[in-house]
Amino acid sequence: MQKILMKEIQVGFLMSYDYELLKISIPLVYKEADHITIALDKNLNTWSGSKFEVKPEFFLWLKSFDKDNKISIFRDNFYNPNFNAMENEVLERKMLAAKMGIGNWLIQLDSDEYFVNFKKFTEELKVRNRYLNDPEKDQIQIAGYYINLYKYTDAGVLYVSKPRNQKFATNYPAYKTGRNTKKRVIYVPSIVLHECLSRTEEEIRTKFNNWGHSHQVNTNSFLEKWRKVDKSNYKEFEDFFYLEPEKWKKLNYVEGKTIAAISENLNYRKLRPSKPFIFSKNFEQWFKFLFK
Template identity: 55%
Template sequence: MKKIVVGFLMSYDYEKLKRSIPPVYNEADTIYLALDHECRTWKGTNFTVSPEFYEWLEEMDVDNKIEIYRDDFYKPELSTIQNDTRERHLLSLKMGYGNWLIQVDADEIFIDFKQFVETLRSKNHFLENPKENPVQIAGFLINIYKYLDDGLLFVDAPTKVMLATNYPNYKYARNTKQRVIYTNNVLLHECLSRTEEDLKFKLENWGHSHEINEEFFSKWKKADKDNYKTLKNVFYLDPDIWKSLDYFPTQNLTEIKSLVENNAKLHPSKWFLLKKNFGQWFKFLSPFKKNKTAFESYF
């Protein structure tokens, strides 16, 4: 118990696992790859996995940490987001209660997983009775918008992401709707950094496929390093969630890590974390809240 267990969802974008598994490999105790037993997406679309990928996986798994967990992850009577949530729940059961359960998507790349593990270890007391004291550990994503020939475009404001929990009672994808502990851990998110064909396939088979806005693709296709400052409201669901873009003149992960560390806009401040975490404490645990609830019950 009290292990660092990482779970990935393995689907049509499995090739991206070649970038997301290595950064977590050394610090993880166990890694699970959840793969539908008939290779179906949450929408029921079939995909194939190249034998070369399994060869790569075997070669890189020098410590025998990785297990492929095959199960029936597609139910036609469920929506894509319901299938998403269900698969994460089944995966969490495989990962085991009493451990830190980290779920990472194939297109999410930790910049400093060792730091994240240290963050979790400092909170091991939450593993003593997780059902009575459930928490979620959140970090922040730098969303890569588009790869260019000489760099990449990214959304200039990081977004929250649920990364780990001690009690995986998932309600909506990775969200358990329980207390959130915000941490200064940042990942790169290759959510849109694909070919046009691959991106369309992703969005059509994604948990939020029914919510894609109509103007998204026209903006994405024309974005480049010369016009990105003129493009506004570029999110693929509610457009103004991503208000503007920025540019990295490199695609090298080591160089990007340095750029992120030296840009205060790309990671949360101590004051921001303090404010957010106090708000979560007040919402879920504060004595004032409990007393207020008891007082109101008399009326």
């Protein structure tokens, strides 16, 4: 039984049909995490109610990898047939956060999210430990920046040229949609590679049919463009986002056949938001919530 202390780095992963990606994402945060909790639906239901399977070999890998006994699996029913997929996502995230323990930094990640420098992110959290003294009163979210991977080619990957912010941690998990609590956001210059759409067509269909946005996405319309785009013509296209296309305006290309190689070849200095930009965003948030 895990003994939860206060002001820990508690990391939670949501485990579903793409669970094999956890073999990439977990090692990137393992050393700096005080504890890792993996949420797994006990009936192996997705948020849309579809079934998935988990090969026994995955649990053998998890046991052999967990040398410091930091990882536990939280099994419960995270699917309510009366909820849509997003409502079930929020349900699971809240249940997972409660298991992790309020009074800690609650970091929630998906299987396809790969922190580039998790140690630096935890340092950003620890200098703000004062927000853990009375979390309900001083509710905040900590956001880093996604580099969204769009499509693999023979020798590399197409990715969205402009990083987008994403909430990864909070001190109080009153989630409204996904990981968003609608409370004050503090932005930090941390980068996460998001293997969002850099999958096979079959895997994309599975994702679109079962994730929190399943009721919002036109899968066939998205895939029509996705199939056409490749390394030779990507500069001829624009507007790639699956919900509001204009939010992903342009793509870039980087070589690398593995996440490690891609990460090594990306120019993070160029991609990472500047200090003045981060300062401006944080000042806006501070002023917005000053009198709330």
